Amino acid sequence: KKGAMGVSGRCSWWVAVALMCGVVLCVFYGGTQATADRRPNIVFILADDLGYGEIEPFPAGSKHGRIATPQLNQFAREGMKFTDAYAGEAVCAPSRCTLMTGLHTGHAPIRGNKRQPSGDFPLPANYTTIASLLKNAGYTTGLVGKWGLGNNGTVGAPLNHGFDYYYGQLLQGECHNYYPLTMWENTSVVHFPTNRDASRERCMKPNTTCVFTHNMFTSKAVDYINAHYNDSAPFFLYLAYTIPHAGGWKGTLESGSPVPDDGNYADKHGWPNEEKDHAAQITHFEDRDIGRIMALLRARGIDNNTIVFFASDNGASNEGHHDYMFFNSSGPLRGFKRSLYEGGIRSPTMVRWPGKIPANSISQYAWAFWDFMPTAADIAGIPSDKLPSNDGVSILPTLLGKTQKPKPYLYWEFCTKNEWGHAVRFRQWKAVSFAAGQPFELYDIEKDIHEDHNLADKHPQIIAEANAIAKQAHTDDPNWPIKNCVSALADE
Numbered sequence: 023k024k025g026a027m028g029v030s031g032r033c034s035w036w037v038a039v040a041l042m043c044g045v046v047l048c049v050f051y052g053g054t055q056a057t058a059d060r061r062p063n064i065v066f067i068l069a070d071d072l073g074y075g076e077i078e079p080f081p082a083g084s085k086h087g088r089i090a091t092p093q094l095n096q097f098a099r100e101g102m103k104f105t106d107a108y109a110g111e112a113v114c115a116p117s118r119c120t121l122m123t124g125l126h127t128g129h130a131p132i133r134g135n136k137r138q139p140s141g142d143f144p145l146p147a148n149y150t151t152i153a154s155l156l157k158n159a160g161y162t163t164g165l166v167g168k169w170g171l172g173n174n175g176t177v178g179a180p181l182n183h184g185f186d187y188y189y190g191q192l193l194q195g196e197c198h199n200y201y202p203l204t205m206w207e208n209t210s211v212v213h214f215p216t217n218r219d220a221s222r223e224r225c226m227k228p229n230t231t232c233v234f235t236h237n238m239f240t241s242k243a244v245d246y247i248n249a250h251y252n253d254s255a256p257f258f259l260y261l262a263y264t265i266p267h268a269g270g271w272k273g274t275l276e277s278g279s280p281v282p283d284d285g286n287y288a289d290k291h292g293w294p295n296e297e298k299d300h301a302a303q304i305t306h307f308e309d310r311d312i313g314r315i316m317a318l319l320r321a322r323g324i325d326n327n328t329i330v331f332f333a334s335d336n337g338a339s340n341e342g343h344h345d346y347m348f349f350n351s352s353g354p355l356r357g358f359k360r361s362l363y364e365g366g367i368r369s370p371t372m373v374r375w376p377g378k379i380p381a382n383s384i385s386q387y388a389w390a391f392w393d394f395m396p397t398a399a400d401i402a403g404i405p406s407d408k409l410p411s412n413d414g415v416s417i418l419p420t421l422l423g424k425t426q427k428p429k430p431y432l433y434w435e436f437c438t439k440n441e442w443g444h445a446v447r448f449r450q451w452k453a454v455s456f457a458a459g460q461p462f463e464l465y466d467i468e469k470d471i472h473e474d475h476n477l478a479d480k481h482p483q484i485i486a487e488a489n490a491i492a493k494q495a496h497t498d499d500p501n502w503p504i505k506n507c508v509s510a511l512a513d514e
Contacts, residue, residue, distance in 0.1 A: 062375070063251075063328040064156070064258045064398050067315070068121075069308060070114070070168060070197070070267040072370060073338025073346060075353025076304060079103055080370045082353035086293070089349055090305045093313030094372070097332060101374030102383045102421060108447075109336045110391035112359060112366035112436050114194055115142060115170045117335045117391060118262070122151040122171065122183065124395030124412030127435040128444075128495040132171065133502040134437035141193045143501070144178025145171040150410040152395045153184030156258045159404050162186055164246045167239045167262035170194045174209050181208060189242040190262070191235065195274040197264045200235050200281075201225055220271040222295075226282060234282050236265050236303075240311040244318060251322040258398070261315075265303040268342025276342040279303050296343040316374075329375040329401060329421075331394070337366040356473045362436055362445040362454050363473050373421055380423045387420045388447060390432050397421075433495040437507040444496070446488045453478075453488035458504045462488050 075082025077091040079098035110120025111127050119125075119132035122145070127133045136143040145151075153163045164187040165180050172178015173192050180188045189207045191197045201220035205212050216231040225232035243261045250257040268276035279299035285306040287298040312332065319325040338351035338358045346358045357363030373379060393414035396406065400416035413433075419426040431448040445454040446462075452473065453462040462485055464478040478485055498504075 060254075060327060061161075061256045061403055062401055063256045063324060064161075064401060065315070065328060065330045066121075066258075066260050066394070067312060067330065067332045068118075068167075068260070068262045069332075069334040070262070070264050071336065071339035071341075071359055072266055072304070072308075072334035073349075073351030073353070073358065074334075074355050074365065074368050074370050076266070076338060076349060076351045077309070077370050079372065080105075080353055082350045084348065084350040086290075086297075086349055089301045091309040093309045093316070094332070097312065097316065097330075097374055098372055099382045100376060101330075101372050101381065102379050102385055104371040104373070104385050104387065104389070106386050106388040107333065107369050107371035108367050108388070108390040108432060108434075109334060109369040111434060112336050112361055113438065114168075114335055116436075118168075118170050119145060121391040121394055122153065123149050124152065124392050124410070124414045125149075126390070126392045126413045126433050126495065128433050128492075129413060129497055130392075131499070131501070133435055133499065134507065135194065136437075136501075138176075140176050141173035142170055142178070144173070144176040145183060147177040147182065149183075151183045152398050153180075153258065153260070155184070155395070155399055155404055155409065156402055157184045157186065159399075159402050160255050161402065162250050162253060162255050162257040163260075164188070164250075164257065165260045165262065166190055166242045166246065167260075168194070168197045168264050169262070170197070174206060179209075185260075187246065190239060191264065197235075197267065198269040198274045198276055199272060200264070200269045201232050201271050202235065205235070205238070222271060222278075222280070225271060225280070226284075230282065232282070234280075234307075236263060236307050236311070237282075239263060240314065243315060247315070247318055247322065251324050256402075263308060265308055266300055266339065268339050268344060270342075278342050279344060281307065294343065297345070297348050300344050301349070326375075326377045329373065329378070331371070331373050333369045333371040333391075335369075337361065337368070354471050360436075360438065362434055362443050362456065364452070364467065364471065367434060367445070375421070379421050383423065385420055387417065387426060388429060388432060389415075389417050389420075393417055393429075431491050431495070433491065435496065435502075437502045440506055442504045442507045444492055446491050446495075448487070448491060451484055451488070453485065453492075461485070464488070 077094045110117035115135045119130045157163045165185045167190045169192045201217040214233045270277040278296045281299045281302045284298045284302045287301045338346040340346040340358045352365035355365035357365035396414045396416040400418045435444045442458045443456040450468040452465045452467045463476045465473040
């Protein structure tokens, strides 16, 4: 007779141990609570020039009412809204660079919008992106939409920086054209001959043959999810929309906010066409399609294992005949795109992960785009010692509803039109300067979110602290000199 631990008993014991180990892996893998056999998919949806007050989950008010965003309202109810989250910079390219590299603009290789003969200033080859990290960790990686960090044929091309797949418009100027004759798919040119002679009159007709770039971006994002949702490997999708940035029906001229249909805004009497179009871009295209993507994740059974970030690359646009005050696009914040005041850099940011992120939650934790790299790496189970040098911290504890130590500071530099400025946020303080050698202005943004009351003269010790942080956070870069900062600007 076998003892108590016979063959059957030994098998049961090993099964129990295996199950226990599986549970341990499920709970503790990379600190993410990911399942042991399939790590979470990661989706980052980036709007272009979307103001802090332009979607309903964030505060604003105007005599023209709110721009309706029912799908983003639902996103907020199902996830976490950040009141104090920031873009990487006040314009496109440097902001996107911080998102990809984990470096703020005191250290990043791109600190402004700058044109080269080959196109936008390219992201150098020796910088590791979050896409590269995730790809090396076994993720499938895709980018749809705007890149802005280098053309094909340069070191900055997206396929040189960790993306397996790319579809969209590479250059910032190209992205102003919502009805282009060509776009890129990987390294191949895709042609749209029906966009020839595009115009408001032709492209807003029912059953038009014009092809609207935003619709193509959503279609390709849907195709990407459908192609990879059932793979053994998880996926990273960076969906970089180009709306509601100002643009046109042809070329790079920012003449309005082209859209195929104004929907219910068409009957807004007294509204300029540009404001009808701007609102329609947000409600009937961006908001609608974020809802489509969330519905797809549910339909494919991957909703609970997919974390989705939503943010804007900088503050509200005031271009293409759109007036940022028409809808009070910056909400309670001062300034708009290209400003280091809060309205230029604070982003309407939300994150959703059903079953992991507390639903309908609000966080005041202050973080910025360069924190995305360590956060995504943490979610993917990549050890922190495998990351390149970066300026970020993982905000995963905050996302999971835990208490997290505040960051010591956030720092921005802005190099544009031969001018250089910088800003620091630390504790309740915001220090900002708009020219080299100009003293900092100082605001208590917990009490003065609109930055109306400069307290620099009253708090010299705080100004000294801000100067010390700024000195520590800045590294010289000959491509972005403090004096005569950028002589050849890219289209923004």
